[in-house]
Amino acid sequence: MPGKYTIPRLDFGSDLVATLFEIERLRADIGTGDTPYDTYVELHRLFDFVMSVVSARIEGNHTTVYEAIERTDSQSDPQREITNIAAAVRFIDELDAHTPLTHALVRELHQRVVADLVREGDPTPGAYRDVEVGIVESDHRPPSWVTVHAEMSALLDFANEDRPLHEQMLQIAIAHHRFVWIHPFRNGNGRVSRLFTYAMLRKTVFATRGYSALNPTAVFGNDRDSYISALEAADDLSDVGTIAWAEYFVTGIRDDIARLVDLQQHAFVIDQVVAPALDGLRRDGLVSSQEHDALRIALERGVIKSGDLEDVVPGSPSYRSRFIRGLRERHFLQQAEEGPRFYRLSLARGPIALRLIRRLDVLGYLPRMLADD
Structure with a gap:
């Protein structure tokens, strides 16, 4: 089996390589628009709040986006789940884009995401799990809790590696899957994995772009079943499965970057x-x-x-x-x-x-x- 954190070799004529080239072409246009900064920031914040609704929706929260915006001061459990995610996104936005991804940061994101929640909370906020867990409706069995810290150390080392531009999107796609594969927390893994991926996008592809970083949750929210299926394809850690997941991931990112460029005009x-x-x-x-x-x-x-x-x-x-x-x-x-x-x-x-x-x-x-x- 290839290494868990090895970038797979790609066929130069594959659709995945073509999509990666498109992303690089689009990335050159980031930051070249004339939309006033304040206007763009407002649109960015609105979009991020909507993506917080999507992230919660993937986990079974049925609050509509309109309810979420109109009831931001509500203390209901579903609303608090959404506002927790939105606040965690703002927390990431306030970090230096070059901030290393660490155990402390991952645990901080978890603590913020599950804070004061009942249905989607966690008995140990901000701490890696100390029990064995399974994933509902999945054949994948996460590694033993005994190895979680070591597994996360290997993931963080990979996520913090300096990679050439043409490998960065693959690096992020692999890191997202491996995070979910490890399942480091009792609950909240999906929400934290999407925030972790957002932090990686800011640290790599959009390191010098500030608020231009996009929220990848839009990719995962197009079709929950397709998202889960694409993740499961990589659970055997093979090159074939990893490439299939990466194709799903980078295609969505390409489409979102194109929209991002539009919003800067x-x-x-x-x-x-x-x-x-x-x-x-x-x-x-x-x-x-x-x-x-x-x-x-x-x-x-x-x-x-x-x-x-x-x-x-x-x-x-x-x-x-x-x-x-x-x-x-x-x-x-x-x-x-x-x-x-x-x-x-x-x-x-x-x-x-x-x-x-x-x-x-x-x-x-x-x-x-x-x-x-």
């Missing part, structure tokens, strides 16, 4: 994503024509101040201030980082966020798992 964001959402709000009477025009200016400029709205909101500065305050109170606008009198669209929460999810679904950006939401 401001014209695309305006014309295809946010503007249609604003038009829908006006059409349904949730904003007035004047409010719609003001929000459209914020969309096109990225950041606005009161004077920027003078043409569409005539009158005194105090009147425009009250107008802006009303939009902020209804979560259409929020204060920008530039200062207390600068504002930008609120895209990751509030009424616009709900319409953006519909647009992203129409554009094919959301996993099929959310189709019935």
Whole structure:
């Protein structure tokens, strides 16, 4: 049997190699767009929250994406599971992209994911399992708990290796499978494995790209059964099975990178994503024509101040201030980082966020798992 952490030899004419070349071509376009940084960050946060819903859905959580966004302050177990995952993603985003992947980091992610949960909790948050476990509806028997720490050490050594660009996607695909194969925790392995993979993407392929790193959960959420089947194909640790899993993984990543590049083009964001959402709000009477025009200016400029709205909101500065305050109170606008009198669209929460999810679904950006939401 080949080594557990050996990169398989590939047929140069295979579909997998062709897909890897496509990823490298697309990767060169990351960071070259003109979407305002704050706008992109908001879209990134919204997408990550939706992916938190998907990650929980894979584990059997039936909360819809709309329920999750509207009930972020709920203390229900299903909602807490989603907010835990979203908070763990933000925790990863705050790390230096070059932070090594360590036992401490993996256990920290686990502790954050299962914190205060009942159905999807763990009796030992942040600790590797000390019992034998099985995987429901799977023939794979994870290694004994006695070897978990050693198995994870080998995985982390592999995940932290400096690999040439053309091997990095294969490295990440293999690491994701081996994490699930080891099953280091009693519960929460799937959720932590997807976060671990996100951290690897930031550390390797997108190390210098900041918020441009994509959340790979979209790949796994397109079809849960296909995801599980692709993972199981690699459980024998053979080259054939590992390549089959890698083909599934990298094809999904390629499609997501293409969408990521689109979202960095401001014209695309305006014309295809946010503007249609604003038009829908006006059409349904949730904003007035004047409010719609003001929000459209914020969309096109990225950041606005009161004077920027003078043409569409005539009158005194105090009147425009009250107008802006009303939009902020209804979560259409929020204060920008530039200062207390600068504002930008609120895209990751509030009424616009709900319409953006519909647009992203129409554009094919959301996993099929959310189709019935």
